[in-house]
Amino acid sequence: MALYGAIPLVTAIHHPKNQQSGGTFASGFFFPNPSEGFVHVETQGSETRSWWLFESGIMDMFFLAGPGPRDVLQRYHTVTGFPRFPPLATLGKHQSRWNYVDVDDSISVNRKFDQHDIPYDVLWLDIEHTDSKKY
Numbered sequence: 001m002a003l004y005g006a007i008p009l010v011t012a013i014h015h016p017k018n019q020q021s022g023g024t025f026a027s028g029f030f031f032p033n034p035s036e037g038f039v040h041v042e043t044q045g046s047e048t049r050s051w052w053l054f055e056s057g058i059m060d061m062f063f064l065a066g067p068g069p070r071d072v073l074q075r076y077h078t079v080t081g082f083p084r085f086p087p088l089a090t091l092g093k094h095q096s097r098w099n100y101v102d103v104d105d106s107i108s109v110n111r112k113f114d115q116h117d118i119p120y121d122v123l124w125l126d127i128e129h130t131d132s133k134k135y
Contacts (some may be wrong), residue, residue: 007032008039010050011072028064028072030078030079092121100125 011028031037037054064075077083095113100106107124113120 002087006037006039007034007077008037008052010041012040012048013069026066026069026072028062028076030062030064030076032060032062032080089121093119094122095120096124096126098126102107 007030009028009030013026015022015024030111031052031054033054035055035057037052039053040051042049042051061078062076064072067071095109097109100109106125110123
């Protein structure tokens with residue numbers, strides 16, 4: 001069982017050999033399956049192939065047609081929803097280490113960032129601050 005999941009989206013820019021089709025175009029393939037999965041992409045010459053393997057889940061998939069990459073992403077976000085701007089604090093530098101020994105140790109780390117003029121926004125205490133490493 002995997003700890004993390006991936007919900008893959010693959011996009012492609014196509015360069016048809018027959019130029020009568022109007023030049024390049026884009027497409028996408030979205031497979032919203034949250035079970036443990038594997039996607040392998042390989043290139044042989046000018047041809048690219050992908051192999052998809054998932055342990056379980058519904059075979060629910062979306063083929064997204066261009067004509068351009070922007071159109072593919074527009075269709076993708078029509079399915080999944082458009083992203084929201086994240087909270088401002090999440091955009092800064094986060095400092096984390098597994099074993100801050102005590103409060104003095106974390107204050108010392110903070111002072112060293114100041115001493116070396118390294119800006120950061122958040123100092124995470126990770127799991128050591130908990131009771132017996134339990135959240």
